[in-house]
Amino acid sequence: TAYGAPIQNYSDVKFLTYNVEESGINPEYKAVLKEENADVINLVETGFMSNQDNRDLNALVVELNNYFRSSEVPYQLVSTFGQSNKYTGAALLSRFPVNSQALLPIMTLDDGSGYDVTHDFLHTNIQIGTNTVDFLSVHLKASSGASNELRRYVEMEGVMNYVDSLGSTANVVVLGDFNSQPNTLIDTTNEGTGANLGYNVYSVFMNTSDPVKSL
Numbered sequence: 753t754a755y756g757a758p759i760q761n762y763s764d765v766k767f768l769t770y771n772v773e774e775s776g777i778n779p780e781y782k783a784v785l786k787e788e789n790a791d792v793i794n795l796v797e798t799g800f801m802s803n804q805d806n807r808d809l810n811a812l813v814v815e816l817n818n819y820f821r822s823s824e825v826p827y828q829l830v831s832t833f834g835q836s837n838k839y840t841g842a843a844l845l846s847r848f849p850v851n852s853q854a855l856l857p858i859m860t861l862d863d864g865s866g867y868d869v870t871h872d873f874l875h876t877n878i879q880i881g882t883n884t885v886d887f888l889s890v891h892l893k894a895s896s897g898a899s900n901e902l903r904r905y906v907e908m909e910g911v912m913n914y915v916d917s918l919g920s921t922a923n924v925v926v927l928g929d930f931n932s933q934p935n936t937l938i939d940t941t942n943e944g945t946g947a948n949l950g951y952n953v954y955s956v957f958m959n960t961s962d963p964v965k966s967l
Contacts, residue, residue, distance in 0.1 A: 765880060766790040769927040771891075775800035775838040776808065786819055791847045792878065793827070794927045796871070796891040799841030802831050809843050816845070830876045842874040842889040842928070851877040851884060859910025860917075869907050870894075873928075875914075886918055890928040904931060 768790035772781045775798055785793060801808035809831055817826040827845040830853045835841035844853075856873035858866040871891035878885050890911055893903035908930075915924050 765792070767792045767794070767925065767927065769794040769796075769889075769929075771796050771929045772801075773797055775841070776812075777838070782812070782815065785816060789820065789824070792887065793845040794887065794889050795843045795845070796889065796929045797839055797841060798831060798843045799835035800838045801843070802833055802835060802841055806831055806833075813845060830874065832872050832874050835872070839894075840871040840891070842872070842891060844874060844876045844887060844889060846876070846878050849879040851879055853877070856914070859907065860913050861906065861909055862913065867906055867910055869910065870903060873911070873914075883923055885923045885925060888914065888924065888926045888928075890926060890930070892929065892931045894929075894931045 766789070768785070768788050770781060770784065770793070772795050798809060801812070806829065809829055813827050813829045820826075825847040827847055828850050829843065829845055830850055831843040832841050832855055854875045856875055857868060859869055859873070861867050870893040873891075874889040876887045876889070878887060888911065890907070892907045893900050911926060915922075915926065918924055
């Protein structure tokens with residue numbers, strides 16, 4: 753590595769996922785990244801940060817690597833390109849070697865058709881010790897309402913099919929902004945506001961055999 757101490761204990765690896773909101777319009781998110789000191793960081797809503805050859809994302813990586821210079825392996829950057837607005841885009845910062853990366857604008861549904869997801873997904877294969885790990889960065893459709901909830905369902909269907917396509921022996925981490933919430937929050941957080949994003953999309957990935965939450 754260029755500097756920093758190599759990570760010795762591969763059984764103790766920290767992941768972090770964070771929505772930087774409108775391509776980092778509020779720079780306070782950097783303090784969170786420094787405080788958490790994660791080994792793999794997934795960011796969403798980085799669309800404008802990738803403009804001008806990843807200018808802002810590259811600057812972020814330099815800032816973090818300088819901050820952790822004396823103690824950590826430097827981050828490598830993987831990101832989506834060609835994102836049209838500040839609400840889309842994804843980036844992955846990894847202290848482990850990156851084997852491959854792929855942009856996923858179209859996901860395959862159960863009927864074999866392709867579905868153009870709201871925010872392009874990002875697949876990054878990383879080498880952690882002797883294991884390869886597939887990180888799938890997702891950002892599902894936001895906002896309340898039946899049509900948006902349906903888009904989240906369909907996009908999650910594509911996520912599950914893609915994970916299945918990686919094979920039963922693959923090490924897979926799916927992370928990002930699901931625009932969903934645990935069911936324990938529904939009654940207390942959004943009751944009566946009309947802003948309930950539901951929890952079915954969140955829970956279907958945890959329990960695919962549940963007929964109520966199946967796609």
